[in-house]
Amino acid sequence: MSAASKRAFEEILNKSKRNISIAKSVAGMDSLSEARPVFENFAADANQTEDDHALQRQYRPLFGKDGINESPIGCHPDFRELRGTSNTEYHYICSLFIDIKNSTRLSFLYPLEDVVSIKNSILKAAAEVVRCLDGYVHRFMGDAALAYFGGRNHSKDDSIINAINCASLLESLMTGTIIPVLEAQGYKGSDLGFRIGLDYGPTEEVLWASYGSAQVNEVTATSFYVDVASKLQSMAKKNQAMLGESIISDIDLPLEYLKIKTIISNGVQEEVEHLNRTYTNRQGVPFKYKVREMNHVAYRDLLPFSASEKAAFNSSSAIGNDKIEFRCFTITDGTRCAYPSVSRALSKNQKLKFKLTILKSLADYESYPLTVQFTKTNYGKEAALGKQAGAFPRDAEQVTIPTSNVTSAFEPAQNIEFDETAQYRGLHTMEVEVRNSTHNLIYRHKIGIYIE
The missing domain is CATH 2.60.40.2550 (Immunoglobulin-like)
Known part of the structure; x- marks a missing residue:
């Protein structure tokens, strides 16, 4: 990836380290007067911090997108009025579930402050990539995140394309930027990686509703195609994305940009073409849900980077x-x-x-x-x-x-x-x-x- 993307992630990582260091310093102060210089230093440091949206500013123009996506984490803005009510709405959505593979073992390798910095920096970078492609970060869950693509003012096809591009860009960012930056700062980053699950639910199969009580609630989408994104993510290998049959068939994604996942079972290579269970639909008809692994090497060569940037990746x-x-x-x-x-x-x-x-x-x-x-x-x-x-x-x-x-x-x-x-x-x-x-x-x- 470009030097600009590495500088952007370095700034995210270094800012996280500075904030944790300042918090520890404040915790060790005996009085407010003793703590005041630290807060003043923090304010000065914050003013010197580079643009929090540096990744967006770099990548959005490459995809022909204007401005900055500043949508906050949480409720999808198009369905916010459902919060705390019994109202519901059917509307399509693409769901992308992502987690950081092998992040759990970081706690055995580094101080917890460093673990927080690493995980938080990676998730912040992932969130910026989601927003770069007009997505919405719905929630963080430990070392994982759920994001949505689509809405009332987005075309269905462009939402699917944005979600697929996001999965590819996340893989490129992890292998070409995040891991090299972490290793340059002395962390063992080669074991880390993204695992992504991605699928599309059509309008008639996605119901938006408010869960919880009037005081404690969350508006989210209910659908097999939302739930299956997390199952697809759990199937994915490191730095791979698993796609469901719905998103593949709707956009008619070519086989050249997909692969059948393989595993080794009892010393024998086996192909995994479906989710590992049989479902039964409302009509009582059993079916197996087809899944495919994204061919990142092939699809990355289509991203709107220069030929020289693409050539820097292995197998391009x-x-x-x-x-x-x-x-x-x-x-x-x-x-x-x-x-x-x-x-x-x-x-x-x-x-x-x-x-x-x-x-x-x-x-x-x-x-x-x-x-x-x-x-x-x-x-x-x-x-x-x-x-x-x-x-x-x-x-x-x-x-x-x-x-x-x-x-x-x-x-x-x-x-x-x-x-x-x-x-x-x-x-x-x-x-x-x-x-x-x-x-x-x-x-x-x-x-x-x-x-x-």
Whole structure:
């Protein structure tokens, strides 16, 4: 991950340490007058603290989101009026349950003050990522958290996409930022990891209601699909997310971005395709609920990071080059608007333009001509019905050294643009590969397009 994300998490961790240290100092004072300088130091320290929303400020623009999500922990704001009443409301929701794997053993390794700092910092970072993707943190439970995605003013498809992106971004943050920062500060972070359970409940299967009494209550969602998120989380391996059948089928997530979980039982590898029990529905029909593991390596390559950032992760297919950029735009009434990869669902028949920019200065160290290959891959049931599922490479294009008298090294040497149209529901991709004159691959990047 970027240096900015590491600085942001370092600030969260260091702030937590400072607050605990100050609290211990205050507890040891014999009088209020003796404690006053400590509080003054705390106030001064707080003024010097970097933005609490540094992670949001870094990632929200990448996903095409404006401003800061400052929704507080607790009741979903759309259903707050149900609190303390007997009223109910049916409304869809995506539920994401996350916990910190192996956090319990921290108490045997470090002072409790350090354990609080580590766990609190990780959960605060997770909460910021949830809010970065327009989610709502419903509650913290020890080393776990429950978050919701969706609401009255959110589209259902975008809520599902935000939840899936959140799961992928959390894994990227843990492996690329949180663990390296913890280990740099002397903690054994390699044993830690997120476990995530994620599912979607349709409106007719999710009932919002107030639990408790008039004085002590909580508004929450009642649904099999909310409850199953915690079961999925408990099934997940370290730094993995388990997805339920509902969210997979609703957005028609391609098999390429999913895996069947495997376990070793009595020395034999077994596949886990369903929850480990049989359920019976209202009609008395028994069924098994299908689950899949998210293929983080494959999906991470679709997140709206630069190719160089993606390439820094193990097993990434991306190849970065700071002289080459690949982007996608929507075209509406002649107006071009950037579409960050997998950021939202586009309507069918939306006009798209893909653009590859190669800076002139690339010629200073690469051999020309370059060969550029674009490949569109369609997935999903609708594409299959239209006999348009699969990979469709475009004709390869040649890029020669520009002959113009351009002197600026920052002026593009050449732009390659072409048009496409959003047609089939689901997730589809456009990949570009650039090779030099000796056929060595010098750039590879993939953009994901969600379509309603």
